[in-house]
Structure formats: C-alpha cells, structure tokens
Amino acid sequence: MGMLILKPGLLATFQDLGRRGFGRFGVNPGGVIDTAAARIANALCGNSDSEPVLEMNFPAPEIKFTSDCVFVLSGADLDARLNGSPIVSGRLRSASVGDVVSFAGRRSGAIAYLAVRGGFLLEDWLGSLGTNLAAGMGGFHGRAVRKGDQVEFGEDHSAAPRLIASHTLFPFYTPFPTVRFVRGPEHEIMTDRSAEVLRKITFSVSANSNRMGFRLSGPELSPIEPFEMISSGVNFGTIQLLPDGRLIILMADHQTTGGYPRIATIIPTDLPLVAQLVPGDKIGFHEVTLEDAENLFFEFERDLNLLRTACKFKLDAQNRP
Amino acid sequence: MGSGFKIVPLGLDAVSVEFGDAISIDLNERVIAFADAISADPFPGFVEAFPAYSSVTVVFDPRVVRRTSTTTETVVDSVSKALSERVDAAASRSSYERRILEIQVDFSPSAGPDLPECAKRSGLSIADFIRIFTAREYRVFMLGFLPGFAYMGIVDKELEQPRRPDPRSRIEKGSVGIAGRQTGIYPLASPGGWQIVGRTYVEMFLPRSDRPALLAPGDRVRFIQS
Numbered sequence: 001m002g003m004l005i006l007k008p009g010l011l012a013t014f015q016d017l018g019r020r021g022f023g024r025f026g027v028n029p030g031g032v033i034d035t036a037a038a039r040i041a042n043a044l045c046g047n048s049d050s051e052p053v054l055e056m057n058f059p060a061p062e063i064k065f066t067s068d069c070v071f072v073l074s075g076a077d078l079d080a081r082l083n084g085s086p087i088v089s090g091r092l093r094s095a096s097v098g099d100v101v102s103f104a105g106r107r108s109g110a111i112a113y114l115a116v117r118g119g120f121l122l123e124d125w126l127g128s129l130g131t132n133l134a135a136g137m138g139g140f141h142g143r144a145v146r147k148g149d150q151v152e153f154g155e156d157h158s159a160a161p162r163l164i165a166s167h168t169l170f171p172f173y174t175p176f177p178t179v180r181f182v183r184g185p186e187h188e189i190m191t192d193r194s195a196e197v198l199r200k201i202t203f204s205v206s207a208n209s210n211r212m213g214f215r216l217s218g219p220e221l222s223p224i225e226p227f228e229m230i231s232s233g234v235n236f237g238t239i240q241l242l243p244d245g246r247l248i249i250l251m252a253d254h255q256t257t258g259g260y261p262r263i264a265t266i267i268p269t270d271l272p273l274v275a276q277l278v279p280g281d282k283i284g285f286h287e288v289t290l291e292d293a294e295n296l297f298f299e300f301e302r303d304l305n306l307l308r309t310a311c312k313f314k315l316d317a318q319n320r321p
Numbered sequence: 322m323g324s325g326f327k328i329v330p331l332g333l334d335a336v337s338v339e340f341g342d343a344i345s346i347d348l349n350e351r352v353i354a355f356a357d358a359i360s361a362d363p364f365p366g367f368v369e370a371f372p373a374y375s376s377v378t379v380v381f382d383p384r385v386v387r388r389t390s391t392t393t394e395t396v397v398d399s400v401s402k403a404l405s406e407r408v409d410a411a412a413s414r415s416s417y418e419r420r421i422l423e424i425q426v427d428f429s430p431s432a433g434p435d436l437p438e439c440a441k442r443s444g445l446s447i448a449d450f451i452r453i454f455t456a457r458e459y460r461v462f463m464l465g466f467l468p469g470f471a472y473m474g475i476v477d478k479e480l481e482q483p484r485r486p487d488p489r490s491r492i493e494k495g496s497v498g499i500a501g502r503q504t505g506i507y508p509l510a511s512p513g514g515w516q517i518v519g520r521t522y523v524e525m526f527l528p529r530s531d532r533p534a535l536l537a538p539g540d541r542v543r544f545i546q547s
Contacts, residue, residue, distance in 0.1 A: 020368050020369050020380065021368070021369045022369075022468075022533060023369055023370075023371035023378065023380070024356070024369075024370075024371040024372060024464060024537065024538060025464050025468060025469060025532070025533050025534040025537070026464035026465050026466060026467055026468050026469055026470050026471075026508075026534060027468045027533060028468075125528065126531070126533065132468070134467060134468065134509065134511070135468045135509070135526070135528055136528075137528050182330065182332065182333075184329075184331070185329035185330075185331070185337065185339075229342055230342060230343065230344055230373075230374045230375065231373055231374055231463070231465060231472065232337055232339065232342075232373045232374070232375070232376040232378075233331055233335065233337040233371075233373055233376060233377075233378030234331065235331040235332045235334070235335045236332070237332050238331060238332070255465055255466055255467075256371065256378070256464075256465045257373045257378070257463065257465040257466075262331070265330070265331060265332035266332075267332070267333065268332065268333055268334070290330060290333070290395050290397055291395050293333055294333060294383065294395050294396055294397070297333055297383060298383075298384075298387065301384060
C-alpha cells in the first residue's frame with residue numbers, strides 16, 4: 001500500500017501542522033506553509049486535521065500509486081494530471097494501482113498538496129511526523145523525497161464518494177494579494193512616513209524567498225532612530241524590518257527567535273495567500289484590529305469544521321457494510 | 322528592574338512576555354522562572370512557553386482558549402490577563418537545577434579560522450585570547466537559530482567581536498563562535514555570520530533524545546582547551 005516517486009520534483013517534503021513543545025531547545029515548529037490547502041485536503045479525505053501531507057513546489061514530483069487509494073490534491077494549480085488526463089484539485093478521487101499523478105506546468109500559485117485517505121506512514125520525531133530539513137529528522141528519512149522512494153500509506157479500504165470542497169472555502173489565490181496584518185510589538189518604531197508606505201505601496205517578492213521567509217523588495221522603510229534589540233520571540237507571519245530598510249515575512253520554517261523589529265504580523269487567514277506567491281509577485285498590506293483578525297480566524301475554523309463533519313458523514317455512509 | 326513587564330501579541334496564537342531588552346542574568350532568571358512556572362501550571366489552550374534573553378514566548382491554541390473563556394474579550398486579551406496574574410505570582414529565580422558543563426574546544430587554526438583575526442582585533446596574542454576566553458564561565462541564556470544552538474554569554478569586553486560582514490555559507494558542525502559579547506556552538510553545519518574561534522567534537526544536538534539538546538537555558542558552560 002503506497003506510492004513510488006518516479007520524479008522527485010523540487011524539494012517536496014511531508015509536513016503536518018508543526019512540531020510543538022521543543023522551542024526551548026531551539027527546535028522550530030515547521031509544518032505546512034499553506035495551512036488552509038493542507039487542512040481542506042485532509043478534511044476531504046476524512047483524515048485528522050494534523051495528518052501529514054506531501055508539500056510540493058514546482059517542478060512537482062511524478063508519483064505512481066502502488067496500491068488502490070483515495071486521494072486529494074489541493075493548493076496551487078500546477079496543471080495536475082492523472083495518467084496524463086487533466087484533473088482539478090480540491091476534490092476526492094480514487095486511483096488504482098499503477099495510476100500516475102503528474103504536474104504539467106505552473107498555472108497559479110506555488111505550492112500544491114497531496115493527501116491520501118489513511119495518511120502516510122512516516123517517522124515520528126518529537127511528536128510530529130513532519131520533515132525538519134535543518135535537523136534531517138521526521139517525515140520521510142528527514143529529507144525531501146527522491147526518485148525511487150517507496151512511501152507507504154496507512155490502512156484504508158474505502159471507496160471514494162463524490163466530495164468536492166466549495167471554492168469559497170479556499171483562499172482566493174492571486175499573484176497580487178492585499179493581505180491583512182495586525183500591528184507587531186515594534187510597529188511604533190517606524191516613522192509616520194514608513195507606516196504609511198507599508199499600508200499604501202505594494203512590495204515584490206524577492207528571489208531569495210523560501211520556507212523560512214519571504215524577502216520583499218520595494219520602498220525602504222526606516223525607524224525614527226537607529227534601533228537595536230536583542231533576540232526575542234517571532235511567529236509564522238511576523239514581518240521584520242531589516243537594517244537595510246527591507247522587509248522579510250517569516251514563514252513556516254522560521255526560527256524560534258529573531259533580533260529585528262517586528263513591525264506587523266500577517267493574520268493566519270491570509271498567510272496562505274502569501275505562501276502561494278512566487279518571486280516577482282506583488283503584495284500589499286492592510287491593517288485590521290486583533291478583534292477582526294480573530295473573527296476571521298474563527299469563521300474559517302467554523303467552515304472547515306462543517307466541511308470535515310460533512311465529509312466524515314458521507315465517507316461513513318459510503319463505507320457502511 | 323522591579324516587576325516591570327509587558328505582554329505583546331505575536332499574531333493570534335502567541336504572545337511575548339517581555340521583562341526588558343537587555344542581556345542580563347537577573348532578567349534571564351526571571352524569564353526562565355516564568356517559562357517554567359507557566360509550563361508547570363498551564364492555562365487551558367496553552368501549547369508551549371520558551372525563554373529568549375529577556376522575554377518568554379507563550380504559544381496557545383486560540384480555539385481552546387475561546388472555548389473555555391467565559392468573556393467576550395479577544396483570545397489574546399484573555400491569555401494576556403491570565404499571564405499577567407501569573408507573572409506577579411512567579412518567582413524571580415527558577416528552581417531549575419543549574420548544571421555546569423565542561424566542553425573541550427580545539428583552538429587550532431583549522432578549527433578556529435577567525436581566531437588570528439579576532440586576537441588581532443582585540444590587540445592580544447592568540448594564546449592570551451584563548452586564556453581570557455576560557456577563563457570565564459558562560460551562562461546559557463536561550464536556545465534558538467538551530468536545534469540545539471545555545472546563546473551564551475557574557476564574553477569579556479576585551480574579546481567582543483563584530484559579526485562577519487560576509488556570512489559564511491557553511492560553518493562546520495561544532496564550531497565555536499563569537500558575536501558581540503555572545504558565544505555559541507553550531508550544533509549542525511549551517512550558514513552563519515559569527516566569528517569562528519574554535520571547534521568542539523561534543524554533540525550539541527541530540528535528535529534521538531526527548532531532550533534534544535545538550536544545553537538548556539540556565540546551564541553554565543566552561544570551555545576547556547583540548
């Protein structure tokens with residue numbers, strides 16, 4: 001029961017919702033970079049929310065199923081194919097032994113996910129099955145997948161009912177999003193002019209962006225006076241102001257602490273929009289209150305819960321003897 | 322410093338409890354004591370708390386906090402309130418049993434490529450630089466950057482070093498570095514900008530242990546020339 005990697009693609013790793021509890025030892029949480037896409041995929045499969053999924057960049061892997069299975073693709077539109085025929089993502093599908101999933105080209109977004117019903121059999125490291133590349137631990141032998149890897153699936157004998165996630169549940173991926181933020185602890189160190197520029201001007205995603213952080217190019221922002229601080233806590237979505245006046249958005253593989261001013265935090269609802277950007281894409285920022293940010297957060301959680309419950313119900317009904 | 326502190330949100334699922342903005346043993350004692358206290362007696366929805374130099378990052382699950390909250394205030398507000406009460410109750414010193422570890426360091430030219438330049442910058446001979454560097458006991462303030470990377474200090478004023486203007490793309494595992502008045506050991510090969518003065522062959526990162534780093538905040542370290 002499993003799948004064979006025919007082509008590895010670019011740095012495809014298994015990720016879950018992160019490894020928690022070891023920050024005091026410098027172990028960062030990691031986890032999927034587009035949490036919405038990954039969680040919707042798991043909901044459609046009837047998996048637990050934190051089940052690991054295969055996170056794929058473009059070029060994405062080519063994968064042959066070595067057993068019958070039920071799977072979901074989600075996230076970026078990488079022109080997915082099943083045995084060469086185009087398939088759309090965001091719905092539950094059946095595959096037979098020997099079927100091949102491939103991706104013909106990047107059409108929108110950057111990161112796609114593969115979830116299988118029953119999950120993947122991976123290595124637990126410190127309570128998480130996700131891959132930590134820096135440590136070389138967790139996931140599939142602590143590394144990105146390679147050609148010839150055989151990855152096993154968990155038990156599953158169910159057939160696939162017709163399950164499709166509503167478009168409205170997915171974030172609206174665009175190469176020029178305006179994302180919402182709440183103020184960070186050092187927001188007030190910026191000049192009024194810089195605070196205004198942050199809200200009015202669009203920035204571009206730089207080439208040296210990865211799972212740790214996205215660097216932005218655009219107008220330089222400046223502190224009112226030279227500002228130094230010692231290392232303190234940061235989070236997924238923290239926007240730091242670097243000494244050269246540029247911004248960096250900390251992403252899923254961010255370190256546990258950082259020493260640059262934290263001027264803002266992108267709200268979790270909009271982080272998937274950032275995750276799906278590629279170098280050259282444009283991004284703008286819009287401030288919201290913490291209260292609004294929390295309301296948006298809980299709205300998505302409610303919608304996802306509804307989807308999860310509905311999928312469970314249908315999957316159970318389908319597989320009732 | 323007294324009992325001054327502030328709690329600042331880091332998005333929706335974490336706050337930073339900040340006791341100051343300095344590298345100070347007293348502040349760091351409060352930080353470790355608070356991180357320990359909150360971990361030992363967590364609020365509903367608590368996920369983890371970990372120390373930085375003078376602040377504690379507290380991570381929580383907003384869904385659980387909301388579910389168990391009886392008020393209509395924001396999740397961040399109710400967590401901040403719960404934490405404020407605990408800061409007042411927390412001790413100023415942690416009960417963590419401080420360990421003193423001796424770590425053998427190779428200061429040969431291949432192990433510490435920046436040592437000659439650092440000694441020159443400090444106006445010292447290499448031997449004197451090593452003597453002063455190893456004379457002191459260093460405190461582990463926090464871990465970060467990489468799994469098992471301990472930020473230690475405080476390095477003698479005379480040995481203070483700037484970060485390299487051109488960070489190396491690869492620093493060997495076990496390299497002992499200096500940046501400002503901090504010192505640290507790279508637990509894994511990694512890019513980095515610290516001045517490399519020596520190297521240890523002791524494993525700092527213990528991935529197979531449920532305590533995956535040799536050092537923990539509050540520990541003390543002595544470097545021994547090998």
